[in-house]
Amino acid sequence: MKVILTQDVKALGKKGQVVDINDGYARNYVLPKKLGIEANGANLNDLKLKNANDEKVAKEQLEEARAFAKIMDGEEVVVSIKAGEGGRTFGSVSTKEIAAAYKQQCGKEIDKKKIQLPEAIKSFGVYEVSVKLHPKVTGKLKVKVTEAK
Structure with a gap:
């Protein structure tokens, strides 16, 4: 199952990463503890928009500095x-x-x-x-x- 991580998870990856994990691990641990969300079309699109916005904000901060x-x-x-x-x-x-x-x-x-x-x-x-x-x-x-x- 593909999952988008909402927090850093020690053995899996960093926040915002899309990882492929076992279905049972995702259903029983990652999703209930709100460590990640299922990587469906809408969530992947939201992640893409968020990353684009973060990149834009970082560029603006660099120019201001x-x-x-x-x-x-x-x-x-x-x-x-x-x-x-x-x-x-x-x-x-x-x-x-x-x-x-x-x-x-x-x-x-x-x-x-x-x-x-x-x-x-x-x-x-x-x-x-x-x-x-x-x-x-x-x-x-x-x-x-x-x-x-």
Whole structure:
């Protein structure tokens, strides 16, 4: 019997896959537990439409991420940190502070978990930080660290 999986099943396959399994296994386990639905014409057509829609949405998200990365490449964010005598800083600049400063200065929101710091920013200057906007798109953001007054 052909079945379209509605959830990932360990021994069978991933969600959305069409698999051929024994009739008894399908009737007694997969269908009653709502792990899959019978692969008839209507269900296969629904799956095809859903896959086409998912592909379209993924393409739109990729284009949005690329456009946002282009916008972000020309922007600079200024972050201020406290300093002691001789210009020594207290602590470092975190991704949370960078995300908050970007939202305040540029009006757009970035998830702090997507900002990738190669090493901790513990001194004044201009740094280039990577922002993972999409699995295929990484944007660059300039962060200028200044002394808080």
